[in-house]
Amino acid sequence: MSHSNYLIIGSSHAALSALEAIRIQDTEGSITLVTQEDTLPYSPTILPYVISGQIDPEQIFLRDAEALDRHRVTFKKGARVVAVDPANHSVSMDSGETLKYEKMLLATGAEPTLPPIPGVKDASCHVLRTLGDAVRLQSIAQKAKSAIILGAGLIGMHAAENLAKAGVQIAIVEALPRVLPGYFDEQAAGLVQQVFTEHGIKILTGSTVTHVTASNGTCTVSLESGGELSGDLLLVATGVRARMDYLAGSGIDIGEGIVVDDTMRTSSRDIWAAGDVAEARSFFGGKKRVNANLPNAVEQGRIAGMDMVGDSALKPFTGGIARNAYHFFGHRAFSVGLVGRAESAGGIEVDQVFLPSSVQYQKMVFEDDRLVAVSGVNTMLDPGIMYELVRQRVDLSEVKARFAAGPLQMGRILMSKIWG
Amino acid sequence: MARTIVCDGNEAAAWGVALSRPDMVAVYPITPQSSLAEYISQFVADGIIQADLMDVEGEHSVLSVLQGACLAGARTFTATCGQGLAFMFEPYFRTPPLRLPIVMSIVTRDGITPQCVWGGQQDAMTVREAGWVHMYCENNQEILDTVIMAYRIAEHRDVMLPVNVNHDGNYLSYGVEKVEIPDQEEVDAFLGEKNTNWHAALDPDRPMGVDPLTGGAGGLGPALFVRYRKGLCKGMQNALGVITEVHKEWEKTSGRSYAPLIEEYRLEDADYAIMTIGSMTGAGKDAVDAAREAGERIGLVKIKTFRPFPLQALREALRKVKAVGVVDRSVSFGWNFGPVYQELLSAMYFLNRHIPAVSFIGGLAGADITVDHFNRVIETTAMALHGEVFSEPVWLNENDQSPGSDRVSQ
Amino acid sequence: MGKSYPTIAFYPDRCDGCNQCVEACAEFHSGTRNPAHSRIKVSQDGEEGAFFLALCRQCGEPRCVPSCPAGALKKDIDTGVVSLDESKCVSCQLCTLACPYGGITYNPITHQVMKCDFCDGDPVCVKACPRGALELKTGSDIYNGWGDLEDLFVPGISACQGCNSELLIRHTLRRIGPNTVVATPPGCIPGVGAVGFNGVTATKTPIFHPLLTNTAAMLAGIRRYYNRIGRDVTMLAFAGDGGTADVGFQSLSGAAERGEQMIYICVDNEGYMNTGVQRSSTTPYGAWTSTTPVGTVLRGKSRDAKPMALLMVMHNCEYVATACMTFMEDYYAKLEKAVEAAKRGMAYIHVFSPCPTGWRFPPSKLIEVGRKAVETNMVPLWEYEAEARCIDFTHPVEDPLPVKAYLSLIGKYNHLDEEQVAHIQRKTDERIETLKKFTREGDVKPIQDAA
């Protein structure tokens, strides 16, 4: 029976960040990295670029075998965890094998969910989460003329752009009134939508799908508004949920995800969770929730790893902040902390620049002289510096006017003075 | 061929040093040692001594540079006295437990205060507990010879201790006598291979920590510390035999014989005896001779080696005498007797004898101890032999007065 | 020892915002001088006029690298450069969100991210700067070189937390190597077990306790004998301020005057820390110690510290320097020179050694205390080379912080009143003035009579 000092389930961002953090402190301890995928570690975020053919599927791996060797990691691919037994410090694999551990990290990420729309299950629709999904979509895209995408979140939008680049005619259906509702407000989303439309992508926001039918390789989507859309391919990207089915019966606390504290410990001793699978404290309001994005997975993975190895430099999680960077058709957008803020509450000030003709937008939200949210389309800000200003709750009262007038310069100056 | 010169005791010491081929000599002036430092420096200047001449800034550093050199493997020499020795106190006490075979002349001098620059043995006597071998010379030839012998003794594997070769300031340091200078080859053969740091070295080829913190109330500490202390005692004890052996060998080489530990003079049938140390002995022997002629059954014991204390030798020498008078050139304050006297009393416990003993203190701060003074010593000791009790020392120069001037010369 | 890499250091007070670095960078990477292509960015604070730099730090544990979903970013173990493989990059820009320094940025012309690649090891920005505001710090090369050398000091010594001695000893011994005899008189360094305890030692070179009073003399004796038998063995002292400036001063002075060949390092923690924090002649004015206590009558030490390093300049030394472990590369460079100088005579390095235990500050603040000491000019970093007969500041502080910025970090100065602080400020300013007189620009040459 295999036994490791550190067992890491998953081989993506959260898993690899934890691995690095452990190896900094403990160069000797045995580490086993387990993934249900049949390949070397890769990131789901890269998959849309596989569909468009921009990136060769052989080139996407985050670590090669040699690097894993150098870190003295036992890498088990094609191995799925089906059950966890915290009392015995062991997990069961789909192969029937049992793995023992001293400390374990669950970094199993998220999986797509299908919406409860009649017909979806039978429509042989596609999702995009794994390399297998991407490769399949890539080959279909070579033949397909048109595609319908349900959901205008990051996955749907990335997929849309890349399928379009592969020559497929795209229509996106989104139930909410704007695209990328998880990250951008109306103006920013409007600019994104405008660019997509200019590139021939049809976007139907505020549209609810009543049912889906499929026949002869064609999918038809009926809308509540009465219209209908058909395509050679249906991609469902309406949402993801934490992948934690294997925890049934383990007694570990779960909610939307695996519930963790500020050092990513689960309710069970010697088990940590991080990334898309974890439900951790939010920066704003403190409520625990899943914050399924890549920067969050990296940060939580690092914290988990440091705590597992007892690194004294560990600083606990300051709370999840919605943040993302988004590149679309040569434009750039980013957002930090915009979602879930009541912009009309007391003490809130908003500073906006909106130049639709040149596809530019910038919005900064201050609360009690502190930056709480920023987003921009085609602005020259340093997203990482903006994120730190928010996270560190930097008091801007002395410099607010100058900050508003030149957030790029002032951001860099504050960075130099405070943490640079 | 050996050659004969006429020189003072300081120069004689310097010749002894030259013949012993030291690697390093360190000098710092102090009366009445200064001319010894000068001779040594001149010998280096003239190539007679081929050593590093360390003209350092004080006696403390004098002994410190020698300790360093010795730990690296050097054979070393220096000389001092009086206040210089007092200033050297700190490294001085450390030399024996480091087991460094350094040879140093003490050109004995009295202690201040009153301010004085003249002979007396207060300096050397005061440091007698430090763990150095102490040998006192009687004349200039003995100084030269003893310096050479000192290296054999100090570097002997069973000893490994520093040696002081002491001679009386003023009387021997400046007194001129005929001295025979042995051949270099003879001395080379006698001294053999130099041997200074086989046990403790500061040498990258044999890296070790020298003198880590040792002791404390726990762990290995207490036992280890005792082991070092007992080792030093053992070295001292071994020195008694080694000194005797080395003196015998030197006699074979040079033809000159000296009593290694104590000298017994006309003791065979003596009823009572006097004890001396250093250059006063000549006058003492003259007085004994005169008393013998007058029919007194008197003898003399001269201390040459005061450390290690020659207990067994004294047991032999004093086996039959019934009273003893001890002449000291320094004071043991608190006891208020002379230190040699005081130690004799201790020794008598081991001799299992209790005989009358009188303490004489003389020759302080350059004062002379004449045959007349010794006559008094003999007469007084005879009174003790006949039952008179002396509970205080006799201060020999207490009532001395001469028409000489009180001019100070340093 | 870990690895360290060269870095580009920025001295804002030398920058005048000319933008030559920016243009040179743009030109090197794009062929045009358009600043949009530059990886180095200079910002000016309009109000204060000061300049700031945004540039990739080539972090040891970069945040951008794990945030790249394409595996396009890598930390190169050999060069230390965080490299971007443009053929893999999909421009997702998650790296720009991860970097807290503005070190990787979006180029709106190429629509790709870009970052400093160190120009193959010879950054053009550094060369372009006409005012020396950018410096390629290659001290880390020395560090790396030293890191490959043998560690001659055992782990697990018993120093107080936050003591800089271990850092000092370990690094120094690595550089100087095993062909050395080390002397360390009673004090903190043997106290932490450097010479050893009860029959075991902590050092792989020969090492010993001299007396508190005779370190330089004993080393002189050893070295002279090795010279005599034709062996070149280095003599090294780690002595406290008591064993150097107080009771050991005579033997040090004598050895310096005689030009004895050794590296004498004074580990100045400004008092007798090992015996329980008593004052020494290098204890600064105003400092609390257990023998310069603070009460209703006394307010800490009433005298200024002995200017030990300056005294050694007047002592026929071949080399004299001050150092502080916060400025490691500065120390490396000085030790390099000391090693050379000690072949000719005495090399003296006075190491400012803040003591968390005795000075009352948290161990975690050691490096910060060192930094502030230098930045306030309380501890100017300089060196003196006999041949040049002048003092060079190795870390000039043109616009020093007020001494209070340093004093307020340290418990032993807690009680100081305004007057005392003013005194310290005045003396600090005067000390710098005095030192400046001995620089190349100054008009005084130290007396140098060494052969």
Ligand SMILES: Cc1cc2nc3c(=O)[nH]c(=O)nc-3n(C[C@H](O)[C@H](O)[C@H](O)COP(=O)(O)OP(=O)(O)OC[C@H]3O[C@@H](n4cnc5c(N)ncnc54)[C@H](O)[C@@H]3O)c2cc1C
């Ligand atoms: C198409 C797409 C585009 C995206 N774009 C962005 C974007 O632009 N910005 C952004 O911030 N985020 C984006 N994301 C989300 C981002 O990829 C995730 O937030 C991130 O990958 C989460 O990392 P993770 O390590 O928590 O989990 P995942 O990346 O989901 O990795 C989970 C790992 O666990 C393994 N695993 C799961 N279950 C088991 C099991 N039972 N046994 C063994 N192994 C198991 C999997 O094989 C995988 O290796 C995108 C995601 C997708 C799918």
